[in-house]
Amino acid sequence: MITTQAALETKMLLRNGEQLLLTVVIPTLLLVLFSAVDIVDTGAGKSVDFLTPGILALAVMSTAFTGQAIATGFERRYGVLKRLASSPLPRWALMTAKTASVLVTEILQVLLLTAIALALGWSPHGNPLSVLLLLILGTAAFSGLGLLMAGTLKAEATLAAANLVFLLLLVGGGVIVPLSKFPQGAQDVLGLLPISALSDGLRDVLQHGGGVPWGDLGILAVWGVVGLAAAGRFFRWE
Numbered sequence: 001m002i003t004t005q006a007a008l009e010t011k012m013l014l015r016n017g018e019q020l021l022l023t024v025v026i027p028t029l030l031l032v033l034f035s036a037v038d039i040v041d042t043g044a045g046k047s048v049d050f051l052t053p054g055i056l057a058l059a060v061m062s063t064a065f066t067g068q069a070i071a072t073g074f075e076r077r078y079g080v081l082k083r084l085a086s087s088p089l090p091r092w093a094l095m096t097a098k099t100a101s102v103l104v105t106e107i108l109q110v111l112l113l114t115a116i117a118l119a120l121g122w123s124p125h126g127n128p129l130s131v132l133l134l135l136i137l138g139t140a141a142f143s144g145l146g147l148l149m150a151g152t153l154k155a156e157a158t159l160a161a162a163n164l165v166f167l168l169l170l171v172g173g174g175v176i177v178p179l180s181k182f183p184q185g186a187q188d189v190l191g192l193l194p195i196s197a198l199s200d201g202l203r204d205v206l207q208h209g210g211g212v213p214w215g216d217l218g219i220l221a222v223w224g225v226v227g228l229a230a231a232g233r234f235f236r237w238e
Contacts (some may be wrong), residue, residue: 002100009101012071012091017089019071022166023109028116028218030176031055035120039187040177048219052117053202054175059109060135061195064102064142066166072150073096073158082238093238099143106139126205130212134205137220144227145194151235174199194223 013019034040035048075081085091114122150158155199171177172186173195179187190196201216 001089002097005089005094005097006100006104009098010104013067013101013105016071019067022111023059023067023105027055027059027062027109027113028236030058031113031116032120034176035117041181046123047119048117048120048122049205049207050178051175051176052113052122053206054199055113055117056110056135056202057138057173057195057198058170058175059113060106060138060198061142061169062166063105063109064139065146067105068102068143069146069150069162070159072147072151073155073162074194076150076236076238077155079238085237095147099139102143106135110135110190124206125209127212129238130205131202133217134201134213134220137217137224138194140224141198141227143193144224144229144231146201147231147235148227150229164223169193169195174203182224192219194220194227 013023031048031051034051035046038047038049047071072081087132090096145161149161153161170173172182172190173193174190175195179190179196179200182190191200197216197219201213201220202218204210204213
């Protein structure tokens with residue numbers, strides 16, 4: 001049942017034009033544009049080496065947080081979740097299927113963005129296992145926050161808030177603009193955000209060839225535990 005529901009969730013996601021714009025088109029355009037045009041000072045080295053880890057983090061956020069929050073919010077509004085909750089599929093299995101759908105979409109995103117980045121001259125370094133761990137914890141963190149928003153706010157409010165958060169974190173989360181460009185006080189606060197931890201962690205590994213970024217993993221783990229626990233506690237099915 002979980003596999004069937006996950007396949008259905010994935011098909012619905014890939015058929016949604018707005019979701020594809022958010023999860024595929026926007027990250028791809030940002031990667032190509034900012035790699036080809038010297039708009040933002042990304043420091044020494046090629047722009048694509050700095051940008052690709054941040055765009056990968058953005059792709060995770062767009063799917064696990066923004067896309068999932070909006071889709072789940074409207075499913076809740078139209079009574080889809082209520083009907084599914086009364087079906088033989090347990091509620092935990094439904095959430096598991098949604099998570100599996102998010103992971104499948106992210107795999108497709110990572111493969112696409114990696115191919116484009118390599119074509120643009122990206123030279124990745126580091127341990128793939130560290131990258132995988134960062135992506136998994138990042139997905140957990142953003143999924144918890146997305147489900148919390150979708151399960152507590154009205155659908156229209158979720159739509160507005162999710163898109164606003166996406167834009168704010170795109171600018172202030174170290175995705176395209178380095179955190180070093182912000183004042184020191186702002187850096188300390190922004191560095192605790194999940195998008196900043198995921199971007200910096202991926203950048204430490206893929207750009208600088210660093211070891212396991214335990215600090216960034218710790219931040220993502222805290223966000224994941226808090227977000228998922230809060231979603232489980234406050235999520236309303238109708």
